[in-house]
Amino acid sequence: MDHNKFKQIVDFIREQYSIPSGLVPLHSPIFCGNEKKYLNECIDSTFVSSVGEFVEKFENTVAQYTGTAKAIVTVNGTNALHLALTSIGVNTNDEVITQPVTFVATANAIAYSNAHPVFLDIDRDTLGLSPEKLNTWLEKNTITRIEPSTKQQVTLNKTTHRRIAAVVPMHTFGHPCRIDEIVEISNKYGIEVVEDAAESLGSLYKGKHTGTFGKLGILSFNGNKIVTTGGGGMILTNDTHLGTKIKHLTTQAKMPHPWEFYHDEIGYNYRMPNINAAIGLAQMENIEKFLASKRGIAKSYQQFFKSIGIEFFVEPKNAHSNYWLNLIILKNRNERNKFLEYSNKNGVVTRPVWTLMNKLPMFKDAQTDNLENSEWLEDRAVNIPSSARL
Numbered sequence: 001m002d003h004n005k006f007k008q009i010v011d012f013i014r015e016q017y018s019i020p021s022g023l024v025p026l027h028s029p030i031f032c033g034n035e036k037k038y039l040n041e042c043i044d045s046t047f048v049s050s051v052g053e054f055v056e057k058f059e060n061t062v063a064q065y066t067g068t069a070k071a072i073v074t075v076n077g078t079n080a081l082h083l084a085l086t087s088i089g090v091n092t093n094d095e096v097i098t099q100p101v102t103f104v105a106t107a108n109a110i111a112y113s114n115a116h117p118v119f120l121d122i123d124r125d126t127l128g129l130s131p132e133k134l135n136t137w138l139e140k141n142t143i144t145r146i147e148p149s150t151k152q153q154v155t156l157n158k159t160t161h162r163r164i165a166a167v168v169p170m171h172t173f174g175h176p177c178r179i180d181e182i183v184e185i186s187n188k189y190g191i192e193v194v195e196d197a198a199e200s201l202g203s204l205y206k207g208k209h210t211g212t213f214g215k216l217g218i219l220s221f222n223g224n225k226i227v228t229t230g231g232g233g234m235i236l237t238n239d240t241h242l243g244t245k246i247k248h249l250t251t252q253a254k255m256p257h258p259w260e261f262y263h264d265e266i267g268y269n270y271r272m273p274n275i276n277a278a279i280g281l282a283q284m285e286n287i288e289k290f291l292a293s294k295r296g297i298a299k300s301y302q303q304f305f306k307s308i309g310i311e312f313f314v315e316p317k318n319a320h321s322n323y324w325l326n327l328i329i330l331k332n333r334n335e336r337n338k339f340l341e342y343s344n345k346n347g348v349v350t351r352p353v354w355t356l357m358n359k360l361p362m363f364k365d366a367q368t369d370n371l372e373n374s375e376w377l378e379d380r381a382v383n384i385p386s387s388a389r390l
């Protein structure tokens with residue numbers, strides 16, 4: 001690809017966002033609703049911290065929106081993931097299967113639980129964990145037995161003899177993976193699924209919201225996500241009993257009482273402050289507008305890139321994607337690097353896919369399998385500006 005094409009792309013992105021000069025960000029939040037009104041109400045009430053009405057309103061709004069029984073807010077998506085794993089008993093000497101194509105938070109949360117990540121490949125058409133590769137790896141590398149003490153089915157890694165405690169697929173850049181198949185395979189082996197849906201609020205798979213297929217799902221409301229609370233996260237579950245336990249754990253495991261301090265286990269201070277929930281509630285009132293705008297932007301990118309012969313990633317089959325971060329697939333790593341260099345130098349923020357998790361120093365000894373699709377993506381993909389425009 002020549003410089004002329006690079007320039008065409010950069011010009012198109014500037015035109016798309018009506019930013020003729022200056023920086024075009026990768027993803028910026030939009031505050032055009034009741035954010036300031038609710039913030040004022042929150043401050044006037046003095047309940048800015050861990051108690052207040054916005055927390056419950058925000059939880060109920062997202063629960064209803066995603067069609068899940070229970071939603072529990074947390075301080076951020078990373079600790080939502082940590083707590084999700086902890087709450088289902090992931091612990092020292094367990095293994096957790098995930099994909100190497102993800103933000104480091106996914107692998108870090110596994111490490112916080114003192115468990116060991118196993119990185120398996122993605123599918124090229126979803127960018128998420130491949131059910132075929134998961135199935136093959138489990139067939140080849142594990143044995144399943146019934147634990148005599150608990151009568152529960154457990155799956156052990158033949159080589160390490162450690163328990164496979166969870167599978168954590170991630171809906172990459174907002175595009176749903178084949179989550180129904182992943183859940184079916186995992187259930188066959190008695191393994192729980194925790195969906196990292198940090199990037200996919202508003203994305204559906206076969207008409208059902210991502211993050212609601214597994215035992216638990218997590219969302220992030222960081223500043224660069226489709227809906228933000230400044231910083232924040234959420235755990236989704238249809239298991240109301242588990243949801244109640246998680247809520248308890250986010251609030252230092254304090255037993256409700258008018259004045260007594262009594263905590264019945266080691267809990268966490270993971271609850272989102274009311275002031276953040278106030279912003280989140282206002283943002284959720286506009287989510288349909290954000291989604292419509294982002295899907296419109298993706299559509300015009302798709303047409304443009306088709307016209308210049310460059311591959312633009314479109315939502316997978318059976319999926320309705322929020323198109324959180326759009327991406328193009330270039331020829332090879334060399335072309336990728338040249339385009340990253342050119343676009344960033346010219347004020348249009350673009351980014352490569354994250355360095356694969358198994359290449360980071362803290363996870364370099366983790367078990368992996370054939371990662372050809374992950375490597376393929378890492379070499380070629382570039383994220384381009386994707387903010388909504390209202």
Ligand SMILES: *Cc1c(COP(=O)(O)O)cnc(C)c1O
Binds near residue numbers: 076105220231
């Ligand atoms: C953003 C993100 C997280 C973590 O969210 P924070 O709120 O920033 O802690 C986790 N996983 C993925 C894939 C993410 O993109």
